[in-house]
Amino acid sequence: MTVLEVIQRSTDYLARKGVESARLQAELLLAHVLGRPRLQLYLEFERGLTGTELDRLRELVRRRAAREPLQYLLGTVNFCGLELAVTPAVLIPRPETECLAERAWTFLAGLGGGDAPPTALDFGTGSGCLAIALAVHCPGAQIVATDVSAAALEVARGNAARHGVEGRIQFRLGEGFAGLPLEARFDLIVANPPYIPSAEIARLQPEVRDHEPRVALDGGPDGLAVFRRLAAEGRAWLKPGGRLMTELGDGQAQSAAEVFDTAGWAGVTVENDWTNRPRMLIAERPAP
Ligand SMILES: C[S@@+](CC[C@H](N)C(=O)[O-])C[C@H]1O[C@@H](n2cnc3c(N)ncnc32)[C@H](O)[C@@H]1O
Structure with a gap:
């Protein structure tokens, strides 16, 4: 043939x-x-x-x-120009997340002065895409990447090594912020957390619903569970002047902004992605 x-x-x-x-x-x-x-x-x-x-x-x-996703069959995906391995243990990095990555490395790279290197936490790193993009674009930065999934962290570690940044990313296994050293403080927390309302998962395409890790998708009954968590606990891990940047699901801008406003964060803003949809929330660490 x-x-x-x-x-x-x-x-x-x-x-x-x-x-x-x-x-x-x-x-x-x-x-x-x-x-x-x-x-x-x-x-x-x-x-x-x-x-x-x-x-x-x-x-x-x-x-x-x-209906296995093409990217799992090919074994790789391109994220911000970086080839990353993907397996069914990790969410397939999406193009909209590239916008968050660029916003995050622009902030981190712009932190001048100071003797200490800029630091960032990638909360829920999955394939490591955000942590690795930050490390590649901010050569002086030190990154910590957490995930509740040991299998995901293994993929992320391999991807970091593939791009020669494994020496500047510490991978930590843990639920929420539990895997972090108590004294850690960051200039930036970046996150693309699970944000799909639990009941909506059954209506997603089979590629996502049946093959991507549920823990990477399920944001609880209203999709906002991890945003509440980030809003309540994230500030304790930020340095003064530090920022939190998170991706949002479609239609979540207002409710997610309310979560951060109510929790007392400063300068809460929502920004559009490259397709002009409000898909990123940025907040500043509130005064203690
Ligand atoms: C939507 S995926 C994002 C992965 C990657 N950052 C990206 O943008 O492609 C969310 C990730 O958060 C992790 N995660 C979910 N709940 C978590 C929790 N409570 N604590 C730590 N990690 C969590 C999942 O295992 C998954 O890897």
């Missing part, structure tokens, strides 16, 4: 199974199997596939048709 025939058959099959952008997905899976950039396939339409290549592709197409 040729490259073109395989693409056509895989596309038809994925489309029948309700997979969106079926042709693109088929091409990406085939490019992965053949170890080539996707566009190279267009120069090789008449090339025949070996039996082994066909077997590998069939298995991946079968899994994609069962």
Whole structure:
């Protein structure tokens, strides 16, 4: 069977199974199997596939048709220009989170003066995407990254090593702030916490609902549980003048801002992401 025939058959099959952008997905899976950039396939339409290549592709197409996310099948994702490994132990980093990353490293890199290096806590690091982007863009910064999932931290550690920043990120296992050394204080807390209301998870796409870690999604009955936690406990971990920056779910801007206002945070603002949706909340440590 040729490259073109395989693409056509895989596309038809994925489309029948309700997979969106079926042709693109088929091409990406085939490019992965053949170890080539996707566009190279267009120069090789008449090339025949070996039996082994066909077997590998069939298995991946079968899994994609069962709605396993493409990124878990490919094993990597690009975040802020950094290639990161992803497994089902971690949330797949999303493009909207890149906006939070950029906002966070701009703040951290702008902290001038002082002898001490800038410090940041990545709360709920998952794949390590935020911590690693901060470390790469702020070469002097020291980062602590926490997660309640040991399996996620293993992926994050591997990603940090892949980008040569493992010496500046401490990974800490723990629920909430529990894994942190008591004396730790940060210039910045950055978080992309679970924020989907529990009852909405059943209505998500199967790729998310059935394959991404529930602990990375479930924000409690109204989706705001971890925001309340960050608002109540986060200030104790910030230096004077420190900031907390968190991603928000669609439609959560007002309620999340109320949570931080009520908890006494200063300068609570909501910022838009690159698609102009209010998806980031920034707050300053309140005076003690
Ligand atoms: C939405 S994912 C974000 C992962 C990554 N920061 C990103 O942006 O792709 C949330 C992460 O927070 C972790 N998490 C959830 N609840 C937590 C808690 N109570 N304490 C610490 N980590 C938690 C999850 O294991 C998950 O890795």
